[in-house]
Amino acid sequence: MNAQDDTRVIIVGAGLAGCLLARLLGRGGRRVTVYERRGDPRGRGPLGGRSINLAISARGIDGLKAAGLEGHLRDHAIPMPGRMIHQEGRTVFQAYSASGEKAINSVSRSELNLLLLDAADECEEVEFRFGMACLDVDPEAGTIRFADEEGREQTDRATVIVGADGAYSGVRGALQKTPRFSFSQDFLEDGYKELTIPAVKEGPHAPYAIEPRALHIWPHGGSMMIALPNLDGSFTCTLFWPYEGPHSFGAVPPEEVREFFDRFYPDASAVMPDLEEEYRSNPIGPLATMRCRPWHRRGVVLIGDAAHAIVPFYGQGANASFEDAKRLAEGLLAAPGDPIGAIEGYYRDRVDQGNAIADLALQNFIEMRDHTGKGWFRAKKRLEHLLHGLLGDRFLPLYEMVSFTTIPYAEARRKARRQWRTLYAATGWTTGVVILILAAVLAITLPG
Numbered sequence: 001m002n003a004q005d006d007t008r009v010i011i012v013g014a015g016l017a018g019c020l021l022a023r024l025l026g027r028g029g030r031r032v033t034v035y036e037r038r039g040d041p042r043g044r045g046p047l048g049g050r051s052i053n054l055a056i057s058a059r060g061i062d063g064l065k066a067a068g069l070e071g072h073l074r075d076h077a078i079p080m081p082g083r084m085i086h087q088e089g090r091t092v093f094q095a096y097s098a099s100g101e102k103a104i105n106s107v108s109r110s111e112l113n114l115l116l117l118d119a120a121d122e123c124e125e126v127e128f129r130f131g132m133a134c135l136d137v138d139p140e141a142g143t144i145r146f147a148d149e150e151g152r153e154q155t156d157r158a159t160v161i162v163g164a165d166g167a168y169s170g171v172r173g174a175l176q177k178t179p180r181f182s183f184s185q186d187f188l189e190d191g192y193k194e195l196t197i198p199a200v201k202e203g204p205h206a207p208y209a210i211e212p213r214a215l216h217i218w219p220h221g222g223s224m225m226i227a228l229p230n231l232d233g234s235f236t237c238t239l240f241w242p243y244e245g246p247h248s249f250g251a252v253p254p255e256e257v258r259e260f261f262d263r264f265y266p267d268a269s270a271v272m273p274d275l276e277e278e279y280r281s282n283p284i285g286p287l288a289t290m291r292c293r294p295w296h297r298r299g300v301v302l303i304g305d306a307a308h309a310i311v312p313f314y315g316q317g318a319n320a321s322f323e324d325a326k327r328l329a330e331g332l333l334a335a336p337g338d339p340i341g342a343i344e345g346y347y348r349d350r351v352d353q354g355n356a357i358a359d360l361a362l363q364n365f366i367e368m369r370d371h372t373g374k375g376w377f378r379a380k381k382r383l384e385h386l387l388h389g390l391l392g393d394r395f396l397p398l399y400e401m402v403s404f405t406t407i408p409y410a411e412a413r414r415k416a417r418r419q420w421r422t423l424y425a426a427t428g429w430t431t432g433v434v435i436l437i438l439a440a441v442l443a444i445t446l447p448g
C-alpha cells in the first residue's frame with residue numbers, strides 16, 4: 001500500500017475516458033496510476049468488447065486537441081457529412097449541416113483507445129497497471145482494493161480516485177453503498193448486434209461496397225440497421241432490433257436471416273456474404289441509459305459511461321466522456337491544493353450535460369428509426385438548413401449544435417427550443433403557414 005499522496009491520482013479503467021484523463025493530467029505534471037481490469041492490449045488484443053467503430057465529432061476532437069492528438073483524425077478517420085437512407089430499393093442522402101460540409105468521423109474504437117493509451121504512457125508521470133480489477137472503494141478512507149489475475153488482493157490509496165470504468169462501473173457500485181446516492185438504469189426493449197459488409201475488389205466505390213462518406217441507415221418502423229465505414233474498405237453494420245416482436249431477434253432465427261434480409265434489407269443483403277454466420281455467432285448487446293447522482297463522494301469521482309451511460313443514437317457517448325475528462329483535468333490542474341473543490345466544480349458543470357445528452361440520445365433513436373425515412377422529416381431538415389443559411393448563428397439546428405459545436409448539451413437543447421418559439425412569436429400565424437407550405441414543397445420537390 002502506498003502512503004497517502006496528495007498529488008497522485010488513481011484512475012480505474014484504461015478505456016477512452018480514463019486514457020484521455022491520464023494523458024491530460026500527466027502532461028500537466030500530475031502523477032497518475034491507471035488500473036485496468038484487462039491485460040495490456042498492446043500485447044493481448046483490443047481492450048474493449050464494445051462497438052468496432054465510433055462517430056467522433058466536435059467534442060471528441062476538442063478533447064483530442066487538448067491532448068495534442070487531433071492529427072490522428074486527419075489520418076485515421078473517414079468523414080461522414082450526412083446520412084444515406086436506404087428505403088424500398090433506393091437511397092437518399094441527407095446532409096448533416098446546412099453547408100453540407102461538416103462531418104462526423106468514423107474511427108476505429110480500438111485504434112483510438114491505443115492512441116490514447118500510448119500517448120498517456122509517453123508521459124513519465126503516468127503508470128499503467130493491467131490485469132487489476134477494482135473490487136471496492138472506500139471514499140471516507142480514500143482507499144481502493146484490487147484483485148490481480150491470480151486473485152491476489154492489493155490496496156492502494158490517493159486523495160483523488162477516478163472511476164472511468166464504464167457503464168457497469170465498480171467504483172459507482174461502491175458509491176451506491178454510501179448514503180443518499182441515487183442510481184437508475186433503463187434498458188431499451190431493443191438490443192444491438194454487429195455485422196459486416198466486407199471490402200470489395202470492384203464497383204463504383206471499391207474497395208467499399210457502398211458509398212463510404214456517409215452513415216448508412218436502413219429504417220424499418222420499430223427497428224433499423226446502420227453502417228459506418230472502416231479504413232480497410234469494410235463497413236461495420238449494427239442491427240438495432242427489439243428482442244421480441246415481429247421484426248426482432250426473437251422472430252428471426254439464423255437459418256431465416258438471409259430470407260429476411262432479402263425482403264427487408266435487399267441492397268445490404270447483396271453485399272453481406274457472411275450474414276448467416278455473423279448473425280449466428282455475434283452476441284446481442286443490451287442498450288441502457290444509466291444515471292446517478294452525485295458523481296462524487298469526497299475524493300472519489302466518476303467520469304464517462306460510469307457517470308452517464310447513454311444509448312448510442314446521437315453518437316455522443318465517447319464525445320461526452322472526452323468532455324468530462326477534459327473538464328475534470330482542467331479543474332484538478334488549476335487547483336492543486338483543492339482537489340475536492342475541483343471535483344465539486346466538475347460535477348456542477350457536467351451533471352446537467354450528462355442528463356441532457358442522455359435524453360437527446362433517446363429522442364434520436366426515435367428520429368433515426370421512425371422519422372429519417374419520412375418526407376416530412378426530410379423537409380424539416382431542409383427547412384432548418386435554410387433558416388440557418390438565412391439567419392446564421394441566430395438559428396442553429398440542434399443536430400449541428402450537438403455534433404459540430406461544444407455548446408453545452410443542456411444549453412443546446414434550450415437554445416433549439418427557444419429558436420423555434422422566437423421564430424414563431426416573431427412571425428406569427430401568417431409566416432407559420434408560409435413555412436409549412438414551404439416545408440411541404442421541399443418535401444415533394446427535393447430528393448434528399
Ligand SMILES: Cc1cc2nc3c(=O)[nH]c(=O)nc-3n(C[C@H](O)[C@H](O)[C@H](O)COP(=O)(O)OP(=O)(O)OC[C@H]3O[C@@H](n4cnc5c(N)ncnc54)[C@H](O)[C@@H]3O)c2cc1C
Pocket residue numbers: 012013014015016017018035036037038047048050051053054055056132133134135164165166167168169170171192238303304305306312314315316317318319320321
Ligand atoms: C453499439 C455502440 C455504439 C457506440 N457508438 C458511439 C459513437 O458513434 N460515438 C460515441 O461518441 N460513442 C459511442 N458509443 C459510446 C461509447 O462507446 C462510450 O460512451 C465510451 O466507450 C465510454 O468510454 P469510457 O472510457 O467511459 O468507458 P469504456 O470505454 O467502457 O472503458 C471502461 C474501461 O474500464 C475497464 N474496467 C471496467 N471495470 C473495471 C474494474 N472493475 N477494474 C478495472 N478496470 C475496469 C474496462 O475494461 C474498460 O477498459 C457507442 C456505444 C455502443 C455500445
